Amino acid sequence: MSDAPWQKAEVAGTKRALPLVKPEVVLAMLKRSKHPILVVGHKIVEIDLDGKKLIDFVIDIAKAGEIPIVATAHSVKEFLNREFQSVASMPVMDVANRLTDPEWKGLDGKGTYDLAFFIGLPYYMEWLILSGLKNFSGNLQTISLDGFYQPNATWSIPNISSKELREFFEALILKLGGQ
């Protein structure tokens, strides 16, 4: 378990993400949040955590935590294939850009978000987007759930094995009241 950037050259600046090692942190953040969102990249279909696809963990987390999902790139198709309908779709650059706008109405018309989870984007793209948000999006808190440490998030799961990530998600889903 390490909180050095996964891509070693992608060192952060003066502000670095706190390592997220306990699922309880997510619970506490969610409790405090009035309007969270889960931003999901296309790699959730490619990544497999010991026999269960990342997308299936994401669905379980979203259901248990009642967190709305925005699927980026073409990943929405996989949600629909799984008959999971409560998902919005938007290019990740658009999501990121809008998250810096306090006037944004949000995907549900309820205003902008105060907590954004990220998972399944190419590492370097997520790194940059989190940097944009860290520097330009006032009160937004960000959490990276990839298991590859993202220094520009507010909180990031450190570099952990896929087995550890699976265990983290299973524990999180249970604590959120899912199965």
Place this chain on the structure above:
Amino acid sequence: MTRKNVDLKIKELKSNLGIMKDLRLSVGKVIDDSWEETIGPTPYPSITDLRNWDMKILQKYKPFYMPFCDLCCLCTYGKCDLSNNKRGACGLNMEAQQSRIVLLAACIGAATHTAHARHLVDELIEKFGRNYPLDVGGTNVEVEAPVTRLVTGIRPKTLGDLDTILDYLETQINHLLSATHTGQEGNNLDFESKVLQAGMVDQVGMEIADMAQVSCFGFPKADPNAPLVDLGFGAVDPTKPTIMVVGHNVPPAIGIMDYLNEKGLYGKIDVCGLCCTAHDITRYSSKAKIVGPISWQLRFIRSGLPDILVVDEQCIRADSLEEAKKIKAPLIASSSKNCLGLEDRTKDPVDEIVNDLVSGQVDGVLILDPEKVGEVAVRTAMEVAPKRKKFKIIPEIKDLIEIAKKCNLCNECRRACPNDQEIPKAMVSAGKGDLTKLEKIYEECIGCGRCEYVCPNEFPIHSFIVKAGEKKMKQEQYKIRAGRGAIQDVEIRRVGQPIIFGEIPGVVAFVGCANYPKGGEEVAEMIEEFAKRRFIVVTSGCAAMSAGMVKDEDGKSPYEKYPGNFDAGGLVNVGSCVSNPHIAGAAIKIASIFAKRNLRGNYEEIADYVHNRVGAVGIAWGAMSQKAASIASGFWRLGIPVIVGPHGSKYRRMLLGRKDRKEDWYVYDSRTGERVYGGPAPEHLFYAAETKEEAMVMIAKLCMRPNDNTKGRAIKLSHYIDLHKRFYGTMPDDIHLFVRRLSDIPITMKDEIVRILDEKGWKERIIPDPTLLPRMVRKKANKK
């Protein structure tokens, strides 16, 4: 026709005052009297002349910054912590700092192309004289230099005219670069405006370079039937001595071809290239071959095929000398911009240089004379080839397996790989004799070599990957149509109307470098998709090569399948990086030839026309360089959107529209002067897509323009919706923003779309004659 009425260069002048060398005299300015076209408001625009236009664009497409670093370290006040948009010791905030870095990149790019043009033009003037006439397409191309005409207001006729225009470009780059100094520009939008100026300058610089080389070297002149040439690793004959040329400035490679020709050695030696020199040498001689894009350098060198490397300028690996040494091949550096620490042997006798290279007394030489490079390269290759016997450093499979067993799975390689390749897993498999995972990495590897620089065991990982892909690599044998140069006026006349009304659904240009997220095949796949859909598909640079590197069931590559003319369903390779202005030029020529707008020094009006009417999109899927940044900037200033691949997010600034903000999308209806909602078309100006699927949907969408007629909009919408349904599995959620009248709806989708429109409370609206410029509102309406 020049800007100066006296422009005198004297190499040496002896007078009473002594000897003066390289004396140059320039006095006054002249206007091109022979040109009847009225001159527009901004000939030779200064760095602020088009600022108002830039601000209009930047209001619609606001910058979104993603800093690569929280700090600024550009002066000794620093490092300054700019996080959270704080200000540094000089008062600069984070937004301005990011835009300053973008400007630096654009200046580097523009300087590189312009210096390349300067180099070419100076050399060609030396050889052919200032009065040598320019000819890029004879009577087929009367608007010979659309970008230059638009920007400077002159029609260049001779090499000497290009020299004068270069003076202007160099001055601009100087001013722009100076704006990045500490304590100069302080506002991010003003930095962005300067980025657009750099992009515009860059387009002119490239146009000049290509005009000069097309005119003087006899490249295809706007020829849709330019010859098909060999492409791919497998096209190189391993039994012959091989000369590898890399870079962008073609004269040394031409020196090689000329020498071969003169000595009757054609056919006895293979000349093959990578990157843009490869494009340009095949434009000179269809006997030369293209190995592949820039990222193939390491794999080609290590394969041992080249017997000598000749490098010129731009995008060349800084370790090319070391890599050449490993395969016992000498290297010739041939550009003053890339001397690689080598001794300058330009003035030495050829025999001595050849002898030193063949005997291995020196690893390489610097020769700044293209003709001498030609002779030295050929003679050295002939003598070195039998000695080195294609010595390679790709390991044998049994050795690879033995080494792979020693991998300690530290993950360092993967963590250094820009594409996060799972090398450790591939090593485990390789250790067990299964190379399939390494072979898969071969397909996606961009050949950077970072993995092996970090391996604590110093395994030659990239060479392993190449070994695993060797079989495939040797089969890589395709065809590419040599760069044709400009688009003919008659082609523009034919497609002008269908493009501006939208009946040809778009001009899609695949340009730029090979920093792909998942290999070059994605580019080929996207190109095939849009060529089949009968868009006009244009290519240049490394993307043009990747476009050709697939085959269908009949063994045909795309350039054999699709015609090379600028028309629906065409696949048009314009050529190298410096040929990119033919793409912008085609859009500009639509305004001039089809719509009869004046080009001359009339940038703003033409950009407004192109932005609102010409459904063109650039895709730089593997954009890597600063040149790619300046090329994109040149398109933005014309209001043409550019999509980059995911690595393009590292340019750290996007220009994004907000379709949810209705107020951003109003245009003037030039018939009435009324401000009307034109819809978010095009929605973005600079945008990084995460996947090829997302890019394809976005390409179709970004081809829409406010000016589309209902038939054209229906065609464009049907492509957008069709691709969206295929890749996303749903209808797009924004169709109501793009349907203006019921007749915009694609007929086969009527019921479905009308239902959606009803749900959204959609109302019919007028289709404007769109412009962003109040002065373009027709006078009669203005008076009302």
